[in-house]
Amino acid sequence: MNRLxxxxxxxxxxxxRLAYAIFGTIFLFSTTYTYKQGLxxxxxxKGLSHFVSTGLTEIFFTYLQICTIFSFSFGLGITLTQLYLFLRPGLYAFEDNTIxxxxxxxxxxYTCLYIFVFPIIVKVFWELFSTYSQNFTAIDLxxxxxxxxxxxxxxxxxxxLTLSFPCLITLNIIQIYTNRQTWVKYRGIAYITAFSIAAFITxxxxxxxxxxxxxxxxxxxIQLKVWSLHEEYKKQLLVG
Incomplete structure (x- = not known):
């Protein structure tokens, strides 16, 4: 009876916990949809005065798309937090600290990534590709x-950007059970795997x-270079 x-x-x-995650995601969606234009x-x-819309329902579904992306992105964080709080009483101390x-x-x-890095990348890409339309002089474009x-x-x-953090975590886990020579030897396989993942999700x-x-x-x-520098640093400590 006690077990039951x-x-x-x-x-x-x-x-x-699931209700908190669901209602939190719904609240985020309603909030982002309320402020969809400001979002x-x-x-x-910078400097763009207008966008073109070619479909009757395009603007509505565009608003719906961006609000869904935002709400589910933050909702995933809420869900993982609630899952951690649910599992926390049954975890060992080191597992609790690790998670x-x-x-x-x-x-x-992700906070630093989307506040500092994301706007810079968007600005660079926009300036890079928009210059082609400005410098095209063969016809009136x-x-x-x-x-x-x-x-x-x-x-x-x-x-x-979203997959960057899981990628770093996966590389660090693989690094524990492998050596640097293996990474160098199978570098080509890593490249093929990266583009295979990209082809699957894009x-x-x-x-x-x-x-x-x-x-x-x-x-x-970057992980391979940092690994190499760390090994050189440990060799210098042993020599010193």
């Missing part, structure tokens, strides 16, 4: 950006796959 009561208690707590203005390139530090690190990582296309490019960039075009696969390769090379 304990099971019912944990099922009720799990139900409450889009945050991502507008807690991982959640705090992920929160700080007018560049009128479409809202849906612009947000789709931002969404692809967001995918690359539309079938080269630009989208490059935007997703290239950061994976960059993280791989």
């Amino acid at each position: 009561q304990t099971s019912i208690y944990y099922l009720q707590e799990l139900k409450y 889009i203005f945050i991502f507008l390139p 807690f530090n991982l959640l705090i690190t992920a929160f700080l990582f 007018t560049f009128e950006p479409r809202l849906q296309d612009y947000l789709n490019h931002l969404q692809q960039l967001n995918k690359a 539309p079938p075009d080269v630009l989208s796959q490059t935007l997703i696969g290239l950061p994976f390769i960059v993280f791989y090379e």
Whole structure:
């Protein structure tokens, strides 16, 4: 009977945790939809005065898309936090500290990423590709950006940035059970794996796959370089 009561208690707590996550996501969606126009203005390139819309329902579904992305992104964080709080009483002390530090690190990582790095990347990409329309002098070419296309490019960039933290964690876990020579030997396989993942989660075009696969390769090379520098540092300590 005690075991049955304990099971019912944990099922009720799990139900409450899931309810918190669901209602939190719904609240985020309603909030972002209320301020949907201001939310889009945050991502507008500097100096752009208008966007073009070619469909009757395009603006509505664009608003719906950006609000859904925001709410589910933050809702995922709420869900993981509630899952951690549910599992916390049954964890060992070192497991509790590891998961807690991982959640705090992920929160700080994504906060800095989207506050400081994301606007810079968007600005660089916009200035880089918009110059082609300004310097095209063979014919009279007018560049009128479409809202849906612009947000789709931002969404692809967001995918690359969102997957960056799990990529770093996975590389660190693999690093524990391998050595640097193995990473160098199978570098080509890592490149193929990165573009295979990019092809799986992006539309079938080269630009989208490059935007997703290239950061994976960059993280791989950065991890390899940091690993090499760390080994050299340990050798100098032993010599000293």
